[in-house]
């Protein structure tokens with residue numbers, strides 16, 4: 411079984427991105443899925459001064475989850491065109507342990523929002539920047555109008571989006587097999 415690490419890059423207790431990431435991970439055949447809640451990794455706001463006092467244990471705990479994973483599925487929430495503070499803070503802390511944050515793990519990047527762009531802007535930012543952070547992105551998909559297109563019972567109901575997600579997951583499975 412391959413170990414799939416999944417999370418929504420949001421600290422909202424009702425995160426639609428967490429729901430989407432959890433659903434996407436459930437589509438990986440033979441996946442042993444761990445879903446993280448970013449609230450379990452809340453740390454002081456990153457600063458170089460605080461780093462000199464030491465990197466929080468929670469940053470190491472997050473890194474350990476990446477180390478132990480075979481593949482990673484993230485669904486990104488967009489706040490004012492960029493990452494949520496909750497996720498960016500974790501990313502900053504983990505990046506000072508090692509700039510190779512994602513350790514060449516095959517990754518699927520998703521985003522969703524209640525609106526028509528589905529967080530496409532933050533998805534683009536992540537896709538571009540992860541090259542510099544050890545990311546090996548198998549594919550990316552923005553899911554617009556989340557509440558019209560998704561239900562916990564049926565998953566993605568939008569035919570084209572579901573096909574795109576299935577294709578992404580197949581590519582991820584192929585990339586995992588190459589490890």
Ligand SMILES: Cc1cc2nc3c(=O)[nH]c(=O)nc-3n(C[C@H](O)[C@H](O)[C@H](O)COP(=O)(O)O)c2cc1C
Pocket residue numbers: 418419420421422424425426427428487488489490491492522523524525527528529
């Ligand atoms: C402070 C704030 C800023 C937001 N900015 C954006 C935005 O730039 N683009 C967007 O599509 N949605 C934006 N939204 C709406 C979020 O997409 C929406 O809250 C969504 O549920 C966030 O995902 P989550 O449920 O996984 O946290 C914003 C919401 C908040 C609270």
